[in-house]
Amino acid sequence: xxxxxxxxxxxxxxxxxxxxxxxxxxxxxxxxxxxxxxxxxxxxxxxxxxxxxxxxxxxxxxxxxxxxxxxxxxxxxxxxxxxxxxxxxxxxxxxxxxxxxxxxxxxxxxxxxxxxxxxxxxxxxxxxxxxxxxxxxxxxxxxxxxxxxxxxxxxxxxxxxxxxxxxxxxxxxxxxxxxxxxxxxxxxxxxxxxxxxxxxxxxxxxxxxxxxxxxxxxxxxxxxxxxxxxxxxxxxxxxxxxxxxxxxxxxxxxxx
Amino acid sequence: xxxxxxxxxxxxxxxxxxxxxxxxxxxxxxxxxxxxxxxxxxxxxxxxxxxxxxxxxxxxxxxxxxxxxxxxxxxxxxxxxxxxxxxxxxxxxxxxxxxxxxxxxxxxxxxxxxxxxxxxxxxxxxxxxxxxxxxxxxxxxxxxxxxxxxxxxxxxxxxxxxxxxxxxxxxxxxxxxxxxxxxxxxxxxxxxxxxxxxxxxxxxxxxxxxxxxxxxxxxxxxxxxxxxxxxxxxxxxxxxxxxxxxxxxx
Numbered sequence: 001x002x003x004x005x006x007x008x009x010x011x012x013x014x015x016x017x018x019x020x021x022x023x024x025x026x027x028x029x030x031x032x033x034x035x036x037x038x039x040x041x042x043x044x045x046x047x048x049x050x051x052x053x054x055x056x057x058x059x060x061x062x063x064x065x066x067x068x069x070x071x072x073x074x075x076x077x078x079x080x081x082x083x084x085x086x087x088x089x090x091x092x093x094x095x096x097x098x099x100x101x102x103x104x105x106x107x108x109x110x111x112x113x114x115x116x117x118x119x120x121x122x123x124x125x126x127x128x129x130x131x132x133x134x135x136x137x138x139x140x141x142x143x144x145x146x147x148x149x150x151x152x153x154x155x156x157x158x159x160x161x162x163x164x165x166x167x168x169x170x171x172x173x174x175x176x177x178x179x180x181x182x183x184x185x186x187x188x189x190x191x192x193x194x195x196x197x198x199x200x201x202x203x204x205x206x207x208x209x210x211x212x213x214x215x216x217x218x219x220x221x222x223x224x225x226x227x228x229x230x231x232x233x234x235x236x237x238x239x240x241x242x243x244x245x246x247x248x249x250x251x252x253x254x255x256x
Numbered sequence: 257x258x259x260x261x262x263x264x265x266x267x268x269x270x271x272x273x274x275x276x277x278x279x280x281x282x283x284x285x286x287x288x289x290x291x292x293x294x295x296x297x298x299x300x301x302x303x304x305x306x307x308x309x310x311x312x313x314x315x316x317x318x319x320x321x322x323x324x325x326x327x328x329x330x331x332x333x334x335x336x337x338x339x340x341x342x343x344x345x346x347x348x349x350x351x352x353x354x355x356x357x358x359x360x361x362x363x364x365x366x367x368x369x370x371x372x373x374x375x376x377x378x379x380x381x382x383x384x385x386x387x388x389x390x391x392x393x394x395x396x397x398x399x400x401x402x403x404x405x406x407x408x409x410x411x412x413x414x415x416x417x418x419x420x421x422x423x424x425x426x427x428x429x430x431x432x433x434x435x436x437x438x439x440x441x442x443x444x445x446x447x448x449x450x451x452x453x454x455x456x457x458x459x460x461x462x463x464x465x466x467x468x469x470x471x472x473x474x475x476x477x478x479x480x481x482x483x484x485x486x487x488x489x490x491x492x493x494x495x496x497x498x499x500x501x502x503x504x505x506x
Binding site for chain 2: 119120123124125127128130131132133134
């Protein structure tokens with residue numbers, strides 16, 4: 001009997017959480033047709049995009065390099081200059097750039113947003129905003145979400161270039177490829193759809209990362225421990241949702 | 257000016273406010289006292305529209321504002337100010353931006369906002385040196401003063417104070433109490449304070465209400481509070497553990 005109670009209560013909690021997130025998302029979307037705090041949006045674009053660039057760049061560079069080595073040694077080394085450059089370019093632009101960039105930004109940004117908004121919640125700063133005629137969805141949530149949607153594709157665009165350059169660097173330095181031939185092959189095999197699909201994914205990931213940070217921060221409870229829990233939940237849920245939505249988008253964009 | 261009738265609020269099965277009734281006249285400085293956990297903060301949050309009561313009537317002026325955020329409801333006829341227990345100053349903004357936050361959002365120029373914010377700082381006994389500092393650079397007492405400055409910045413008709421002296425030493429607490437009294441009188445505002453600090457209640461209140469088990473069980477002026485034989489008031493004012501107020505889980 002106890003097992004039914006536990007399953008029942010888990011289902012109810014899941015539905016409650018889903019409903020609460022749905023309402024939270026609707027309120028965020030509704031705030032897009034109200035007042036826009038451009039200064040806050042700009043600040044968030046700097047915080048989410050510009051300040052994440054070094055870590056995303058490093059991740060992409062090393063991923064591109066590692067991918068080049070894996071393809072070279074794992075496959076047929078005949079005609080490897082063409083194969084390595086094309087697979088690195090496709091792999092980075094279609095999958096690894098947006099997904100790894102998204103995961104890295106999720107760890108950095110989603111946690112920071114959840115911690116900041118969570119602290120504001122438990123110290124009554126969000127209530128204070130309301131008493132000062134300011135809607136926290138317009139002032140706090142929407143600027144972060146729109147900044148994430150705009151900035152992530154730009155960040156992933158840089159990640160694509162740096163990742164391809166990582167592959168090129170390893171190819172030229174370690175695998176004795178001709179640098180200009182490598183780049184020519186990359187240009188031949190890479191299509192605009194490969195890049196655009198990655199940027200579309202990045203935009204969706206930007207939405208997921210910022211929404212998860214805001215949502216978990218907004219419902220923080222119980223002081224420092226509660227804020228810590230929200231931060232962890234924000235990172236875990238955004239990482240899982242990035243991977244899940246990536247699979248769905250890959251299916252939609254490429255399977256057809 | 258503030259009238260609450262039959263206000264009820266419960267969390268799951270825990271009834272916090274039970275048919276609560278209170279009427280605060282215009283210009284009155286009401287203080288609600290009561291033990292921790294009796295529903296004082298819930299009452300304040302219901303009044304501010306931060307919590308939605310289950311039932312009842314909350315009238316500000318003649319309008320029923322039950323469940324509405326006082327500021328969102330575009331109730332332009334009544335301006336409110338609020339001093340939170342912990343100050344609730346915005347960490348990311350400096351002091352003058354904290355004080356003039358509402359005007360900054362309404363496209364008043366930064367220069368004008370800073371000028372008025374510095375004047376407000378002077379009203380609460382702080383000089384212009386602190387204007388460009390951040391909340392974390394101020395002491396607890398100074399943060400409370402800034403928070404008071406933010407609450408009175410828009411010259412509100414009603415000001416709410418949530419435990420204004422919590423966490424302050426007795427001397428700083430007295431300074432804050434006197435500042436509250438002075439500013440409320442200057443503005444001619446209606447004030448509602450919730451506290452369990454009796455010295456604060458004695459300084460600020462023109463009328464004291466006792467909240468117990470979700471309802472107002474006593475209400476009168478400060479002089480009457482000192483004379484009353486009401487056992488609940490006597491126990492609370494004298495800080496005794498023996499009496500009609502039962503202490504649970506102690």
